Structures are given as C-alpha cells and as structure tokens.
Amino acid sequence: FSAPPPAAADAGASLGRMTTTVAQLLRQLSFKKRRVEVRRGGDATLRDVLDVLNEQNASSLLLYYEDKTLLGLVTARDILRALGKTDAQMQEAPLAVPLEEVATPADSLVYAKATDSLARCHIIMSERRIRNLPVVHDNTIVGLITAKDLMDYSYDPQQLGGKASFIRHIAGRRGLPPNVRVAVDAEEERAEVSPDAKESMFLSFLGAPQKTQMDMVPPRIYVQAAAVMLPHPFKKADGFVGESLRDHGPDDFATDPALSDDAYFLLHKLKCPHGYGDEVTVVGIADGVGEWRLKGYDSGAFAQTFMDTSREIVEGIAANLESQRQAG
Incomplete structure (x- = not known):
C-alpha cells in the first residue's frame, strides 16, 4: 500500500x-x-x-x-x-x-x-x-x-551491526563471569515469614485464637498515610481527555476530583483490636477505566461505589472486633 x-x-x-x-x-x-x-x-x-x-x-x-x-x-x-x-x-x-x-x-x-x-x-x-x-x-x-x-x-x-558495533557493545559482555552469584538481600531472607506465621497473622486480624507465636514479626508497626486525588489535567467535564496540550486548548487544567475515574478511601488509626495493638490503618484504591466514559459508562461512579462498599465492610469488621473486646 x-x-x-x-x-x-x-x-x-x-x-x-x-x-x-x-x-x-x-x-x-x-x-x-x-x-x-x-x-x-x-x-x-x-x-x-x-x-x-x-x-x-x-x-x-x-x-x-x-x-x-x-x-x-x-x-x-x-x-x-x-x-x-x-x-x-x-x-x-x-x-x-x-x-x-x-x-x-x-x-x-x-x-x-x-x-x-x-x-x-x-x-x-x-x-x-x-x-x-x-x-x-x-x-x-x-x-x-x-x-x-x-x-x-x-x-x-x-549504531547497529558491523564489527565495530560488536566490539564496542557485545564482545566484552558474552558469557557471565565464572564467579557470578545471584544477589539475595540478607534482610529479605531474615524477614521471610513461615506459612504458619502468615496464617497466625491473618487469624489474629480476624480476632481468632492464634495457633503460633509470630516471633519473627515486629510487635509494633506504625503507618502514617495520606492521600489526594486529582483528575487528568487535560480532562473535560464530558469525560474527553486531550492527548496533548494542543488538544486541551486554552482552558485551565482540571482539578475537580469529581472528574476523576479513580477512587480511594483512607481509614487512619481505626479502632480494631488485634494481636499487636488496638488500631489499624487501611487504604483502598480503585483504578477506574476512563475509556468507559467514551462508551457511556460512568467509570468514576463504579470505582467510588466499590470503595464506599469496601470501606463499610472494613469498618464493620473493625466494629465487630471492638465490640467483642469490650464484651470481654
């Protein structure tokens, strides 16, 4: 053609x-x-x-x-x-x-x-x-x-092909040195948790009796979390996203979170007793599919509903565990 x-x-x-x-x-x-x-x-x-x-x-x-x-x-x-x-x-x-x-x-x-x-x-x-x-x-x-x-x-x-290119880029790199070894982080090896410890961690979060002591897991881990959501700077109110500044035109960049196709929730220091403390931090993120807007679907509403429902479930679990703790 x-x-x-x-x-x-x-x-x-x-x-x-x-x-x-x-x-x-x-x-x-x-x-x-x-x-x-x-x-x-x-x-x-x-x-x-x-x-x-x-x-x-x-x-x-x-x-x-x-x-x-x-x-x-x-x-x-x-x-x-x-x-x-x-x-x-x-x-x-x-x-x-x-x-x-x-x-x-x-x-x-x-x-x-x-x-x-x-x-x-x-x-x-x-x-x-x-x-x-x-x-x-x-x-x-x-x-x-x-x-x-x-x-x-x-x-x-x-830049490619020929003897000069071979000598410059390849000749000295063919065949690994005989004493080469695979890099494994020592901290990674020490931090490996056994299957029993992983199961015990999960049961602890649910408030169930622990089968084993997780001696390898630090007793206290604190998480500081923050989040902010912004739409694509070129996004219009109708969902159209320009592929360049020229497509976007002279309008201001988008800043309204309502235009975003994504969603999240953040629960910081939520009361939820477990094996190593009384609080948890939970972050949920839903990556929406912006292309759905062009087909008539509100992908942002789907992502937000998903996150709202997930947040309610997490809060419900935490409240139940807190009630059990108070009841003794």
Whole structure:
C-alpha cells in the first residue's frame, strides 16, 4: 500500500526516529511472514502454528480466513498459556487444541493506524502491556508491528551491526563471569515469614485464637498515610481527555476530583483490636477505566461505589472486633 502522509497532530510523537510513521516502518517489514490463512471451522491446531512460527522465526501471527476476514492474533505467550492449562484435552493432546480456542479474537485486539507515529505505538503497547499491534489503513489490515520492531527502529542503522558495533557493545559482555552469584538481600531472607506465621497473622486480624507465636514479626508497626486525588489535567467535564496540550486548548487544567475515574478511601488509626495493638490503618484504591466514559459508562461512579462498599465492610469488621473486646 502507499504510505499515507503523517497525521497533522499525532499525540505522543517525540523527537528523533520515533516520530516516523507506522507506514514508513512497514516498508522495511515483511507482512507475508506475519500472517497465515486458516480454514473457517477447520482443523488448524497449535501444532500448525508452532510449525509456522518456527519456519518464519516469528513470535506472533495474524490468523485470517479464506475471505480475508480476521480470526485473531496468536502469540508465543498465548501458546504457553494454553499449554499451562490442566483440562483433560490439554493433558491428552496439548498440541491438538483448535486455534480458535487459543488466539486473541479480532474484537479484542488493540490496533494502530498507518498514520500513527512510532512513539504513539510505544505508548499504546506500554499502557496496554501488549507486544503486537495490527496496523489498519482504509479498513484493511496492512501489517503487524511488534515491540521489537519499535526497539530496533529507535536506533540509527549506523549504531547497529558491523564489527565495530560488536566490539564496542557485545564482545566484552558474552558469557557471565565464572564467579557470578545471584544477589539475595540478607534482610529479605531474615524477614521471610513461615506459612504458619502468615496464617497466625491473618487469624489474629480476624480476632481468632492464634495457633503460633509470630516471633519473627515486629510487635509494633506504625503507618502514617495520606492521600489526594486529582483528575487528568487535560480532562473535560464530558469525560474527553486531550492527548496533548494542543488538544486541551486554552482552558485551565482540571482539578475537580469529581472528574476523576479513580477512587480511594483512607481509614487512619481505626479502632480494631488485634494481636499487636488496638488500631489499624487501611487504604483502598480503585483504578477506574476512563475509556468507559467514551462508551457511556460512568467509570468514576463504579470505582467510588466499590470503595464506599469496601470501606463499610472494613469498618464493620473493625466494629465487630471492638465490640467483642469490650464484651470481654
């Protein structure tokens, strides 16, 4: 396909090679090696995908049917997750599982546009914690980019490859020294609590009789806590969030907590008798999904209701334990 011009206001673009558009990157990649056709309702299995991945030296593949509609994306991580299942089918014939049961379906995939900058794609991958982005242009999937593609392209070609680069960056780092050891913090080892001690700690909080003495746990731990909640500075009253200061415009930055999609509660020095004192500090945090607002859902109300309910439950447990203590 012909590379479209860069988007006029591509949020997230930074200086350097990461301002390059996805379309320009795709010119250097072979989409043919990142897709495979499967029969609708056919007998394609994990074994078939593994063979293709090995042949193409790839870690992910887009799967599509004869009519060029997309089934989904399958990655090495999907395959490992499937092999880790314990159901009967996986135990009997782990590589015979149909691809439809393993692949991420098309309606769950996050995609990039050909006009997006590589910087924007990097942000999408980081926020969604994914490594692959199908590329869409004119309602057609024209490519697949990976996190490795972005990492490789972020360097100038002169910085990579060749004898000089090997000597400078790699030659002195091949093979760990023979006397190397894994670092384990001594304090971490001493602080390890036995399973019995962990169970006793939980029972103590609930007011139940202790089975063991937690000699390894400090008898007094004091927590000082504070919290404040602010919305995204570019958020508007209708829930829209600009991706840059230019998108936000001349308005003041948002400061009204009611615009936030998150919620929290803080109970400091709550009366709650336990094995090592009479008070506890409890903090609850709900990270709301702001994208729901664009679909008509009030994610902030959901997060706040969740936190209000959690706070009531904690206060109820504490009040019950305090009543039991006063009753003797």
